[in-house]
Amino acid sequence: MKSVEKHSQLTRLLLKSFTFLLIFSMSFSLQAQDSVDAERQKEGRKLFKSLCSSCHKLDKKFVGPALGKIEEKRDADWLKAWIKDNAALRASGDADAIAIFDEYKGSPMTAFPQLTDKNIEDILYYTTVGEPKKTTAAGDADATVTVAKEASPWLTRILIAIIVIGILIIASLLKTISELKGAPKTPGLASNVNDLWVGFKRNTFLHVLLTIFLALTTAYVLFGVLFQVGVDEGYQPIQPIAFSHKIHAGDNKIDCQYCHSTAKHSKTSGIPSTNVCMNCHKNISEVAEDTKVTIGEQVLGKAELDKEIQKLYKAAGWDADNLTYTGKTQPVKWVRVHNLPDFAYFNHSQHVTVGGQKCQTCHGPVETMDEVYQFSPLTMGWCIDCHKETKVDLKGNAYYTKIHEELAKKYGVKSVTVAQLGGLECGKCHY
Ligand code: HEC
Ligand code: HEC
Ligand code: HEC
Numbered sequence: 001m002k003s004v005e006k007h008s009q010l011t012r013l014l015l016k017s018f019t020f021l022l023i024f025s026m027s028f029s030l031q032a033q034d035s036v037d038a039e040r041q042k043e044g045r046k047l048f049k050s051l052c053s054s055c056h057k058l059d060k061k062f063v064g065p066a067l068g069k070i071e072e073k074r075d076a077d078w079l080k081a082w083i084k085d086n087a088a089l090r091a092s093g094d095a096d097a098i099a100i101f102d103e104y105k106g107s108p109m110t111a112f113p114q115l116t117d118k119n120i121e122d123i124l125y126y127t128t129v130g131e132p133k134k135t136t137a138a139g140d141a142d143a144t145v146t147v148a149k150e151a152s153p154w155l156t157r158i159l160i161a162i163i164v165i166g167i168l169i170i171a172s173l174l175k176t177i178s179e180l181k182g183a184p185k186t187p188g189l190a191s192n193v194n195d196l197w198v199g200f201k202r203n204t205f206l207h208v209l210l211t212i213f214l215a216l217t218t219a220y221v222l223f224g225v226l227f228q229v230g231v232d233e234g235y236q237p238i239q240p241i242a243f244s245h246k247i248h249a250g251d252n253k254i255d256c257q258y259c260h261s262t263a264k265h266s267k268t269s270g271i272p273s274t275n276v277c278m279n280c281h282k283n284i285s286e287v288a289e290d291t292k293v294t295i296g297e298q299v300l301g302k303a304e305l306d307k308e309i310q311k312l313y314k315a316a317g318w319d320a321d322n323l324t325y326t327g328k329t330q331p332v333k334w335v336r337v338h339n340l341p342d343f344a345y346f347n348h349s350q351h352v353t354v355g356g357q358k359c360q361t362c363h364g365p366v367e368t369m370d371e372v373y374q375f376s377p378l379t380m381g382w383c384i385d386c387h388k389e390t391k392v393d394l395k396g397n398a399y400y401t402k403i404h405e406e407l408a409k410k411y412g413v414k415s416v417t418v419a420q421l422g423g424l425e426c427g428k429c430h431y
């Protein structure tokens with residue numbers, strides 16, 4: 001009789017551990033959901049910044065109405081129809097569409113037939129949840145930690161393995177205990193624990209399982225830390241001069257490498273000196289009447305922007321009245337946006353010139369940004385994913401032709417990825 005009672009106590013104990021594992025895995029899937037949401041927010045923000053921010057703000061009227069929480073005011077189908085082609089919606093006689101158009105007389109909104117429903121949902125999600133948390137210009141106080149999506153599949157696999165092995169351990173314990181059931185017993189929790197311990201000591205299979213369990217848990221925690229620490233995606237500090245890439249690289253189509261001229265043949269891309277700016281700005285001391293730059297929540301118009309050009313003149317020591325240099329220069333203290341830790345090696349010319357990668361692949365649509373922000377996570381997982389996916393163009397390079405033939409033979413493939421060329425070796429990126 002007693003033995004049966006005791007057995008059920010043990011079962012309860014084991015059920016509890018099982019529940020714990022279940023909750024553990026559920027909390028993980030919540031985390032995964034968080035990272036999906038973060039991804040939507042990021043996508044939405046990107047599209048909003050490049051397509052909508054020239055006319056809309058989230059929190060106040062601009063050229064068009066404020067779009068923050070617009071989902072509460074209009075239903076989803078209406079929004080999709082409006083954003084894709086507002087003129088067509090008005091032509092269909094939709095009263096709301098006609099009313100809002102009348103309210104903003106004289107400034108029709110662009111049509112965006114190229115956007116998919118998913119694109120629009122992402123934009124609307126961003127208008128509802130707002131900005132991702134940002135780091136301050138000082139950079140460290142409340143550093144953002146974004147879950148790197150690259151890491152998730154691996155973490156999930158390891159976690160599933162941990163759970164499976166946990167279940168095996170429990171099953172195995174149950175079996176040993178039921179084998180022990182016949183033995184003489186004393187009641188109480190202490191003896192239950194004692195039983196578990198005896199069972200554990202007898203079962204070598206359990207020892208092996210437990211070792212794997214601990215190793216995997218360690219790997220899980222370690223990988224989690226490795227992939228997530230110090231990710232500053234979206235980092236966007238305030239710059240000393242409100243220099244806009246949208247105006248320079250976008251509207252005026254100045255080539256990236258005109259200013260970042262060292263990207264082609266050296267490790268760094270560098271920030272241009274004021275001399276480069278002055279090649280044009282000796283003659284351009286004012287912006288056009290309707291030029292606008294959005295910095296954070298602020299919109300700078302002609303009056304403010306002309307003052308920003310004056311800041312450049314002060315830094316370059318340019319006397320705009322007499323059209324001469326005074327010789328009194330002071331460096332512009334641009335705040336760095338991208339910054340890998342010192343122990344990681346990254347070389348621009350290797351990627352831009354040798355690898356043929358476009359700036360935008362890593363830095364995003366810079367030509368649409370009034371304010372540059374960190375577009376990619378810059379994590380190890382990010383570097384490695386691209387090295388695994390990207391095929392190396394080995395044409396027209398005698399040195400590569402030979403390596404290519406050998407590697408292609410070795411891997412039995414037609415073309416070689418960066419990874420197969422050695423782009424996953426620790427020493428290539430870490431000194
Ligand atoms: C060229 C300026 C311009 C751009 C770019 C622009 N809009 Fe608009 N938008 C307007 C104006 C102006 C209105 C007010 C209605 C009108 O005059 O047609 C408006 C109205 C809206 C409305 C209706 C708001 C309400 O209160 O009902 C939504 C939603 C909207 N825009 C979303 C977007 C989205 C999303 C994008 C980017 C994909 C975008 N707009 C890009 C100018 C613009
Ligand atoms: C007229 C000169 C000029 C042109 C053209 C230009 N840039 Fe810049 N770029 C700058 C200046 C000045 C800064 C530093 C201020 C800032 O971050 O906005 C900068 C900063 C950057 C940064 C951030 C650097 C950091 O601190 O980590 C990136 C990335 C960048 N540029 C990429 C590009 C790309 C890509 C293009 C072409 C689409 C481009 N730039 C075109 C002048 C220019
Ligand atoms: C393969 C990805 C990749 C490509 C392609 C790329 N960059 Fe970068 N860029 C980076 C990374 C990573 C950093 C951070 C480097 C560091 O902190 O050492 C960076 C930093 C910068 C900086 C800051 C200053 C510096 O050199 O550290 C500028 C400016 C810049 N990139 C401009 C450009 C321009 C312009 C192009 C195109 C000609 C370009 N990048 C192409 C990944 C890339």
Ligand code: HEC
Binds near residue numbers: 241259274277308
């Ligand atoms: C190839 C020519 C060219 C170069 C090089 C150039 N600019 Fe400009 N810049 C322009 C033009 C053109 C305008 C005016 C745009 C307008 O009127 O809408 C302008 C506008 C500006 C403005 C006001 C708009 C804004 O972006 O905030 C500032 C500030 C400015 N430039 C700073 C700089 C700095 C700093 C550099 C060097 C890093 C630089 N420019 C290099 C052509 C250039």
Ligand code: HEC
Binds near residue numbers: 354355382384387393
């Ligand atoms: C957009 C894709 C992309 C990203 C992102 C990227 N790389 Fe690369 N990387 C390449 C390509 C393509 C090459 C091959 C260039 C060549 O042909 O040698 C390369 C080559 C390299 C090499 C030389 C490898 C060798 O075998 O000689 C190093 C080192 C390197 N990358 C470091 C990095 C680091 C560090 C990062 C992250 C900060 C990074 N890469 C991110 C595409 C990328």
Ligand code: HEC
Binds near residue numbers: 344384423426428
């Ligand atoms: C393609 C380039 C690349 C390769 C190959 C690479 N790493 Fe990294 N690694 C990086 C970058 C970039 C960072 C910095 C990431 C960050 O700041 O989030 C990093 C960070 C790290 C860190 C520190 C983690 C942290 O969050 O501070 C460790 C440890 C590390 N790598 C170990 C390795 C080992 C071991 C290998 C070989 C199996 C390796 N790396 C191969 C690019 C690489």
